[in-house]
Amino acid sequence: MKNLIVGQSGGPTAVINSSLYGVIQEAFLHTDEIENVYGMINGIEGFLKGKYTDLRAEMPPETLQALRITPGAYLGSCRYKLPEDLNDTVYPELFNRFRELNIGYFFYIGGNDSMDTVSKLSRYATEHREEIRIIGIPKTIDNDLINTDHTPGFGSAAKYVAASVCEIGIDASVYDTKSVTIVEIMGRHAGWLTAAGVLARKFKGDNPVLIYLPETDFDQEQFIADVQKAFQSKNNLVVCVSEGIHDKTGKFICEYENEAGTDTFGHKMLTGCGKYLENLVKSRLNVKVRSVELNVNQRCSAFAQSLTDSREAAKAGSFGVTAALKGETGKMVSFIRDNSVSYDISCGLVDVDEVCNKEKCVPLSWITGNGTDISQEFIDYALPLIQGNPAIPMKSGLPNYAYRK
Amino acid sequence: MKNLIVGQSGGPTAVINSSLYGVIQEAFLHTDEIENVYGMINGIEGFLKGKYTDLRAEMPPETLQALRITPGAYLGSCRYKLPEDLNDTVYPELFNRFRELNIGYFFYIGGNDSMDTVSKLSRYATEHREEIRIIGIPKTIDNDLINTDHTPGFGSAAKYVAASVCEIGIDASVYDTKSVTIVEIMGRHAGWLTAAGVLARKFKGDNPVLIYLPETDFDQEQFIADVQKAFQSKNNLVVCVSEGIHDKTGKFICEYENEAGTDTFGHKMLTGCGKYLENLVKSRLNVKVRSVELNVNQRCSAFAQSLTDSREAAKAGSFGVTAALKGETGKMVSFIRDNSVSYDISCGLVDVDEVCNKEKCVPLSWITGNGTDISQEFIDYALPLIQGNPAIPMKSGLPNYAYRK
Structure with a gap:
């Protein structure tokens, strides 16, 4: 049986921890296929320094639930770009660590740069026949990832x-x-x-x-x-x-x-x-x-967290785990919108090599009034994404967020 | 039967409209003593320009309820200082307008400067035997009014x-x-x-x-x-x-x-x-x-509105109305804390002349660490004031606030 490791990377959002929740709780369900569930501390950069944690040990059910509404990056984040040259020594160093921990599943929650990490690691793994499945879970408030209807966090x-x-x-x-x-x-x-x-x-x-x-x-x-x-x-x-x-x-x-x-x-x-x-x-x-x-x-901020966003972020995380268990690798979880009856989102997979380092902008046709206004199309697109307020557990009058000391 | 007029003055807070709600709903209850309920638009400054509204006409029950969670100043505000000289022509001008509208009760929701207005108007009224009762309802995020445990809005x-x-x-x-x-x-x-x-x-x-x-x-x-x-x-x-x-x-x-x-x-x-x-x-x-x-x-912001604050603000407003009906004038509503069992606030009245133009600072004994930290006394004082979250009615994913177009 293999182990799983998950990390967070790039700027914080209100729901990056909701995706972490999705990954962890799905992983916990598959005790027949996944043994240990590890978290990288400060992403790939911290992991290279040997920083990780055993999430089953540190994550009692109440902390796991609190992750769903906790903004920021519970595991800590990094802004670390892997070398373009896949022959760089950092790659065998990383995969040695993966092997030491018997990692079979690697999840990285992040934006553009993080998908670049996912792309490089999965290409390296393929070239070197490493038995590890590598999946990206999208997140960015900027909503600028291509090949997905929108991004968790937006x-x-x-x-x-x-x-x-x-x-x-x-x-x-x-x-x-x-x-x-x-x-x-x-x-x-x-x-x-x-x-x-x-x-x-x-x-x-x-x-x-x-x-x-x-x-x-x-x-x-x-x-x-x-x-x-x-x-x-x-x-x-x-x-x-x-x-x-x-x-x-x-x-x-x-x-x-x-x-x-x-x-x-x-x-x-x-x-x-x-x-x-x-x-x-x-x-x-x-x-x-x-x-x-x-x-x-x-x-x-989680003051104005969207329940829709929070749920979708968790769904992306758990979908990533089930996809990896089915054998997928080198993919990013994407959102596909179905507007036929009412707003509905299903998850899909896209090739991470195509997604990374590209940017999706607001269509020019949605910008009106000679560049001073926004069209109804944008409103129709964005309004479903901000619906619903999650119940925030409070302590001493303030949100009771999950945290590592 | 006399009419009532209420105005808002100074900077906005999350709950100044909650006090307005308190005044209005209490006034609506006393149909045997109060005939019309007017709102000054942009405080005393707007009123001097003839701007006011009939609140019974413009305030259906759902708008009145929405006031309780709407930040800002529904009636509009002003920063207008009345002349020090009570012989200035602005005073008879104002009281003529009061007489024209048959105003018997005047409420002003505001901070330091607004209490100065309340003080001057009530002194003028006493000197000239004007039959109008004048009451100040405190509000300020700064919490710097004296003779009250704290201020609504803080x-x-x-x-x-x-x-x-x-x-x-x-x-x-x-x-x-x-x-x-x-x-x-x-x-x-x-x-x-x-x-x-x-x-x-x-x-x-x-x-x-x-x-x-x-x-x-x-x-x-x-x-x-x-x-x-x-x-x-x-x-x-x-x-x-x-x-x-x-x-x-x-x-x-x-x-x-x-x-x-x-x-x-x-x-x-x-x-x-x-x-x-x-x-x-x-x-x-x-x-x-x-x-x-x-x-x-x-x-x-009403994102993080305190239910305690919102309720107390409304209570201050309604208490002001009942006090005026009992004959009080020249007073500011104050908060008296009872900590004997658990946190409890009752309303009182203080002489507005003593309150206005004075400032209450944080006691030096509550500032610790050579001016770098805050003591437990402050925490004990402030913590009860931030408790509870009001239910915010939503529309299209955003708070459904009351507003005048």
């Missing part, structure tokens, strides 16, 4: 963004004076998360009135004109911008601010495009301006 | 801060590399909300490892030494700072950054102390640093 982040933008709109509207509030949202190259700001609108004309994604070029003069036009019908404007908006030469808008000056310590100032646009509006229009960077909470 | 903001700091700690700890994350929290003069960061700790030694309030002086060299010491036992540090921290000369730490340079448009750069400390740590220690400004969401 739904909860989108819900956090939509709910936060809605509340920022409420906050911005309490005074009767003209104001612009710029909300900077994560997404360097793909605007999926920023587009989710549109879900905050409760009625036609409601905030956010302007939404800018990195899929199109951003023109500063046009932006000022857009804001002035929006003031014709509304006093308090909320504007969503992706951190990765750029001009037509490809220069990021945040780079304009960062060129401006140095901080107290003589270093280049590093701020985002939200701060830059705040200063731009302040210098050009005589109105109150504020910028809000949603920052890390958009990827690590 | 509990929910404290819960938001504690839950966010906890999640930021989870996010910061996923990688194995040394890092400092600085969380900047609202509170210019009083550190109550920043102190609530301590509630995020799940075990001894957990984040946040350092907490700095504006009640004590902040020394930059000592801060660097504190961080270095904390690294001896932990790799990923979360530090909470109040926006109002200052050095021993009284100079705000954020002013250091703002002196640094100008933005792209030649204006003084305006950032907070979190950004400054991020740059300070970066320049002195060779570690990853990030700063997170919790920003407006800490005062306007």
Whole structure:
């Protein structure tokens, strides 16, 4: 009988631990095929240093259940890129460790870069006839993986963004004076998360009135004109911008601010495009301006976790385990949407070599209003993903998350 | 029979509308004593421009119920200070409007400045024998009003801060590399909300490892030494700072950054102390640093609304109405804590003249570790205030808040 090992990699999400839950609980069911269940600490990088844990020993049922609602990466994560050259010494080093632990099943929960790891390991395993099945479980708030309807982690982040933008709109509207509030949202190259700001609108004309994604070029003069036009019908404007908006030469808008000056310590100032646009509006229009960077909470908050997202993340994990047990390797679990009656997701498998290092952007046809708005198609696509609130067990008034000390 | 008018003033909170709910539903019960129930739009400032609404007409039961969980200020708010001179023409102007609407009961939900309005109006009314009873309902996330155990709005903001700091700690700890994350929290003069960061700790030694309030002086060299010491036992540090921290000369730490340079448009750069400390740590220690400004969401989010806070806010509103009906005027509703068996709050009345324009700070004896930590007394004080989660009605996956178009 072989053992299983699972790791997490890349940035945290609200539901990466839900996928971990899916892998573990499915593995625990197959006591006839899987002996030990190990977790890599800090992904492949920690594993190379000999860091792993026996999950059956450290995971009582209540901790396993708490994983379902715990944001972040319970096992710790890493940003470690395996060498392109499969003849590098790191590969035999890794597979020696796998052999020592009698690993037959390897699961890696992550985004683009993590799928690159899955691709390299599975190609190495094939070349060297290593008896280990290697499966990737997708996760990223960016929703930029190809060959899957969406990625686990996006739904909860989108819900956090939509709910936060809605509340920022409420906050911005309490005074009767003209104001612009710029909300900077994560997404360097793909605007999926920023587009989710549109879900905050409760009625036609409601905030956010302007939404800018990195899929199109951003023109500063046009932006000022857009804001002035929006003031014709509304006093308090909320504007969503992706951190990765750029001009037509490809220069990021945040780079304009960062060129401006140095901080107290003589270093280049590093701020985002939200701060830059705040200063731009302040210098050009005589109105109150504020910028809000949603920052890390958009990827690590379980306040606004989507039950749909959390369930799908767990499903992806358990589907990966059953696929590996059937002999699959070198695959990433994907989501296939069935909209024929109502929203339904089934899991599939795609070749991980095709997925890694590619990026799925928001279709240009879903970006409307000359790059200032988001179409109904996006709303129809995203709305099912933010549905439902998981019951969060509380302790002393705060969520009772699972953690390793 | 007289009419009632209610207004909201100052910055939004998660539960200011809960107090509005309390006032309205109590007023609706006394059909034998109160005829119409009006709402000022944008507080006293909007009312002076003739802006008010008939709440019985615009408030169906479902909207009234939705008020209980809706953050922000449903009626709109203002920052309007009445003249010190009670002989100013604005006073007869206001009282003429009250007389025109046959107002017998005036309620103002707000913080320090709003209590100043309540004080001035009630003194004017007494001097001029105006037959109108004037009551203040406290609210502020800052918790800085005197003569009350705490203020409605603080509990929910404290819960938001504690839950966010906890999640930021989870996010910061996923990688194995040394890092400092600085969380900047609202509170210019009083550190109550920043102190609530301590509630995020799940075990001894957990984040946040350092907490700095504006009640004590902040020394930059000592801060660097504190961080270095904390690294001896932990790799990923979360530090909470109040926006109002200052050095021993009284100079705000954020002013250091703002002196640094100008933005792209030649204006003084305006950032907070979190950004400054991020740059300070970066320049002195060779570690990853990030700063997170919790920003407006800490005062306007219902994600982490405290049921205790929401219920108490409503209770303060309804208590104010019954007090006015009994003949009280010139008072602010206060909270009196009974800890004899378990946490219990009853409402009282305090002289509004004594409350306004004063500030309650965190007791120095509750600040420990040479100004870097918070004592158990604070935890015992604050923990009951963040208990319970109200059921939030959802629509399309997002909270279904009450709103005026």
